Amino acid sequence: MLSERKRTILKALISDYIQRAEPVGSRTLARRYNLGISPATIRNEMADLDDMGYLKQPHTSAGRVPSYKGYRYFVDSLMQAEKLTSEEEQRLSRSLQQRLAKIDTVFYRASKALSEVSHYISLIMGPVLGQQIFQQLRLIPLDSKYVVVLLITDTGLVQDRLMEIPRGISASELDQIARLFTRLLAGVPLEDLSGSLLQELYKVFSRRNRALQEFFEDLISNFASAGGEKVYLGGTTNLLKHPEFSDVEKVRGLLQLLEEREFLCGLLADVTSKDIEIIIGEENKYVEMQECSIVTASYEIGGRKVYTIGVLGPTRMDYARVVSAVEFMQKQLSDTLREILR
């Protein structure tokens, strides 16, 4: 719909603004980019783009700045992903090379590396626990009073809790109970554990022992309350490098949000597409984030979400680079985790 010339101008303008963070004028544009047309012509085209809603002016006699619509257009049909340097790619892949690491460490490192390479904030949400399949329960007595409760999923994720041994239950009985529990419930997704199946189980146990029933009620509510997924956050201070956040109050509002686990989960929970997804400024459902953009991708195996990865920065974000970084990191992470978390 836009003429080729308008596209060229829009692209140059947005690129320039992304780099320098200052309104771009016709003269500057003509000087910095060899467009082969005079400032006056550019001026006319810019006025058109302004009318059409792709650009806007901070004030009458300033240059133009991309509007939300401008960014959207840029991202969808102007920009071409900018390949990372091999140094940067190495940095990202090396962050995962430590073999045998805890999955926790993998995500932590990945997040750190991604924020360093992108120069923005990186977010990684680990596997959604509720979607994992229960494989076995183990009850390992620690001493006469406490027992370590281990819940293991088919992907090898382990949740542990320390609980008191219910009155009058011996070590061998604990073992028996764990086996029974495992036999009855193996194969059930964790999120269904607290459901109706369990009611059945309660009845079986309650016949045997009152204390035991309580024990299981505690146990289940305990694991259920694990609730929120873990989100790894990296490079929050990168935000402060950008002039749009030189106002401390503005920064504070945003950083405060990022401190909330729930908020972060909410931010990433919606992402489902395997491909890169870009949420720009006003598209954000959280008001506080309407001057930010997020580039996300998620990865799932067999319908189970393994992780969601994202980069968060100001709307004036270097989308071309960030998209490449997220794409690359997703590939690396998938390769690393595919084996382990089938």
Next chain:
Amino acid sequence: MLSERKRTILKALISDYIQRAEPVGSRTLARRYNLGISPATIRNEMADLDDMGYLKQPHTSAGRVPSYKGYRYFVDSLMQAEKLTSEEEQRLSRSLQQRLAKIDTVFYRASKALSEVSHYISLIMGPVLGQQIFQQLRLIPLDSKYVVVLLITDTGLVQDRLMEIPRGISASELDQIARLFTRLLAGVPLEDLSGSLLQELYKVFSRRNRALQEFFEDLISNFASAGGEKVYLGGTTNLLKHPEFSDVEKVRGLLQLLEEREFLCGLLADVTSKDIEIIIGEENKYVEMQECSIVTASYEIGGRKVYTIGVLGPTRMDYARVVSAVEFMQKQLSDTLREILR
């Protein structure tokens, strides 16, 4: 050494400065506090305190500001801890009341509550893993290829890893191996596991199986690299509320440090005293933190550090309140954890 009147003036001045963050003049002091003496007298006393190094002037015709020496004196012999309101105390203790929680969650909540009540940054470092005593190793095969490796301490802390099953080892053999390992090494502190004891063990295993030896080498290096303790950080954005951090660059430097796990550990690792310890401004060994103070306390059982708790804020910190908060929180946390982490 200081006359009673100088002490009174110093105390009033520092309290005022802590509250308002602005240099305090003699006139203001006389107006705001009923000291029963005129501004001129105060002026003379302030000049003395200045000469003695307790106060300093930002510039010739401004009021006085406490120097490091002034803060130190204030903290050591002027201030009296300010009791928290019962609301605040409730907020702190309620954060721990969720029984049966994961220890991770306990610390997370504690840190969050402490930062909210203190209005500064809270730091909590969990149990030093290396000081824990190895109790047992479990090898739980997940499928034909992977095994969940569980290392359990006598306090019920669990470390888990997913590893490949060494070639040619059956499930029942894994179980045997875990038992042997447990029998030989139970009672040894984790930090000694990678030491000479292990060399002995290697020999035992290497006779049996080469693949197995490698497996154990991996396993040990794996757990050893768990390394850094976990530090829970809360309320970083509180820093931005204070005028001394209205400069974005300054904030960035500090927040960047706080993003480094190693830095945080280093910050808390030195703390050993069970009582409140206060590190003021220049006393900090990290240059970037010389405009900050930290109030810390740590808690150990039987020589093993269970946690270290701290509040970090600007040098102009409300010490009286923070000391109370840290003291109270320490009591609460100890009560919560004493039973569990003996």
Next chain:
DNA sequence: GATTAGCACTCTCTTCTATAGAGTGCTAAT
């Protein structure tokens, strides 16, 4: 008809100056 040079006009940002305000140190009176 599209493009461009020229020009008057607008708005911001920076620099400079003047002034108000708070505080000090000193001296002389109490």
Next chain:
DNA sequence: ATTAGCACTCTATAGAAGAGAGTGCTAATC
């Protein structure tokens, strides 16, 4: 020993002036 009074210092703030960048419009040019 304490205090009132006063000249002096320094900062922070507001206003004014000017530079700089950009715009939109008109008329000339390709």
